[in-house]
Amino acid sequence: MHHPSKAESKTNKAGPDPVPGGQPLFERPGVGPAGVRDFLRDIGLHYASNGVVGLAFSASGPIAVTLTVGSLGGLTQAQLASWVFAIFLSAGAATLLMSMIYRQPLGFAWSIPGTVLLGPSLQHLSFPEVVGAFFSAGVLILALGATGVVRPIMATIPLPIVMAMVAAVFLRFGTDIVSSTRADPAVAAPMVVAFLVLTAVPALGKYLPPVLGTLAVGVIAVVLSGRFIVEEGGPVLATPMFTAPEFTWAAQLELVIPLALTVLVVQNGQGAAVLRAAGHRPPVNVFAMCSGVFSLLNAALGGVSACVTGPTNALLTASGQKQRHYTAGVVYGLLSLVCALLAPTLTRFMLATPEAFVLALGGIAMLRALQQAFVTAFATNFTLGALVTFVVTISGLNLFNIHAAFWGVVIGYAVSRLLERQDHATA
Template sequence: MRQFPQKPPAATGAAQAPQPLLERPALRPAGARQVLRDVGRPYLSNGLIGFIFTASGPIAVTLAIGTVAGLTQGQLASWVFGILFSGGAATVIMSLLYRQPLGFAWSIPGTVLLGPSLEHLSFPEVVGAFFTSGALILALGVTGVIRRIMDVVPMPIVMAMVAAVFLRFGTDIVVSTQANPGIAGPMVAAFVVLSAVPALGRVLPPILGTVLAGCFAVAVSGQFTPGEAGPFLAAPVFTAPEFTWAAQLELMVPLALTVLFVQNGQGTAVLRAANHRPPVNVFAIASGAFSLLNAAFGAVSACVTGPTNALLTSSGSRERQYTAAVAYGVLALACAALAPTLTRLMVATPTEFVLTLGGIAMLRALQHAFVTAFATTYTLGSLVTFVVTLSGIDLFNIHAAIWGLMVGCTISRLLERADYSEPRRQEPVDHP
């Protein structure tokens, strides 16, 4: 097991130099030549899978919430354009700058929060909350408080929260195989065969083989059902915000907390577990800035995404994984303009195809989350965090993952004091 070199401790009595607010890249930003040297088939495959995953189920959730709220087709297309454009732009810029796979998307828990609110709030009021929550995220990022909070929470407890959130991706494989064996069965079989026979896996990466097997099964089964024709290109729509106390009190703080601690917390934990050093403060600042951009398109907040980053870091050399994020970001930017067409294609695909693909792609990340959470220390706090997060408790419109972290950390502090007296390993560690 190889650990990253630790910084030497400061001399006794000497003041330790404060960390800069904006984390500086450890390497020179990657240019076009560097990307072409580092890119390869596994990274392109991971980027493609990450994009398929992000642009399928999450978009379906977005469309479902927006349709129930009575949004027009133009507003829905503008929403999809905004989240794809901001996610792609943020991912490409950040990944090239830090030469790490830093994948951005949009807040699905935040989108789900909007469902009940849109039943009694107008869409302009909700857009007003988008603007203020983006400003709050940006302000908290500028203060540097987010990194300090992240550094206080032990990594096993954070990964227990991640394991609880990711668990449904694993169970989705079983449920989908039972519900639609003609689609899920060939996908599972392709993944197992390509993983079990390394010679085949080197020619066709297992995840890419899973996609191809699924596409073939969908085509043969005749389960691809495109809807009515509609606009080909997106036409972004600006919705003038309305700032009301009712919407601000109900949505502003929950949206900001969801982005900073549920979404960005997952993304940070996944990247650290994959031996990267994500810039936590810059994450918060970028999330706030791109959330304001999203709000201009009538779209929910931008964030760092845990599942997508798990896919982008699922294989290959750590130093070259940023190219998977660049591929993902470029695909998102290219498809932003085709948002209406992309949406129709994704919705026409059987649900089991998306669920099985996402579950198989997330298996290694789920395995690592459980190992990190329960293998060494803070195991009771990790278990409490896992159970509370998995319960789906929703008090004061605040996501269960936040309650899981708070309750788990409290129990751990009270009952696992010995673990806090030992040096904690917050730095990434390479596993054999």
């Protein structure tokens, strides 16, 4: 039986939703940092499994996207390995540090939309030019966080509108369950059945968390299918390398602002909204500054910008007691550091699994978060603005090389201010 400590029983005093001048630049945790004893007392099977699944998610689909973009952009194997090392190192270090200090599951990763927008850029820009843009974007993200402008901007946008953007981004994970089950029933169907049984029978789910059971059944299905084939050879441990940046106007104008907006609004916005929906008080300004610092670390090793992500934090808060969620973040952070060290081996291992396994696991793990996003977006006020946000984000609108999720929030908020004045007046 878990007995909350005095520090846990206090109300999280990170403060109310921020107003200009109402809070210090660095949001205070409100509780004392967690120590090793706290972690060992609070950790449990549910939280460990959430951390493992969060890592499995990050190490599969997002890594595949990173490798695809890098390979098509002409990066060498050494450059790709360094990129993977950097993003896991920053994700692990930032998550471990922040989760222990704030006693919240503050999961960091790297910008997948930012990675995707690099695809066309790498066709006509050299990699040193792109790395130069990584450095500039990191400085801009850090500067905007240090000025304190991020928190009041994010506080101005109603939560239903932000969660509608989250719902649109997360929707693909739900449809992936259907498509993977249809395309590869031998792997995906047993995973779906395992999740339904463990969720429907609480006595079983108490001893084997549904998502962890889904992962175990999926591994067995993959092995029995005989399709788990790992390429032999190649390095085992990571060998990070420094790429000297080149600062050119072409790369700076094309990439810096889209990368910064993707991190601060799309990625960090999703992460903060998911954490709020789970009952936490995420430190938005510290998020921004931490993203900037670790983006600079990533840039030094040829990696894309660091950020807080919605999917990762949704997985870390998928089950259990709120005051113990931070332990899932710690598990995820520690495993990320291990993955950084073993980046080449991990990459070969994850890419050896069938695509259906990755899609089904990610989709099933995200179902509760997707449900919560829809409920928050459309249950009360600002429903028209939320609907417009959802539709624009789903449409894939891409202006000025900036992700559709950003335009969804901007256009949805503008429509809401124009047509839902009563909701804003009573908010």
